[in-house]
Amino acid sequence: MYVCNCKGLRENQVRTSIQAGAHKVAQVFHACGESPQCARCVHRIVTLIRAEAPRTRRDDVSRHA
Numbered sequence: 740m741y742v743c744n745c746k747g748l749r750e751n752q753v754r755t756s757i758q759a760g761a762h763k764v765a766q767v768f769h770a771c772g773e774s775p776q777c778a779r780c781v782h783r784i785v786t787l788i789r790a791e792a793p794r795t796r797r798d799d800v801s802r803h804a
């Protein structure tokens with residue numbers, strides 16, 4: 740499923756960039772090698788960041804335990 744139609748970013752690609760440490764929309768675009776165009780996808784990307792962030796933090800904690 741596409742999250743960003745302008746740049747063709749898929750949900751899995753965005754989730755992967757978040758899990759790799761991107762926690763802002765600009766960082767997600769940068770990690771995907773793109774930059775925002777119309778910004779209509781920002782809300783969807785923020786939703787994914789919020790959904791993935793707690794999971795990523797838990798993983799970080801367990802890796803350091």
Ligand code: FES
Pocket residue numbers: 742743744745746774775776777778779780781
């Ligand atoms: S839909 Fe993502 S920049 Fe336009």
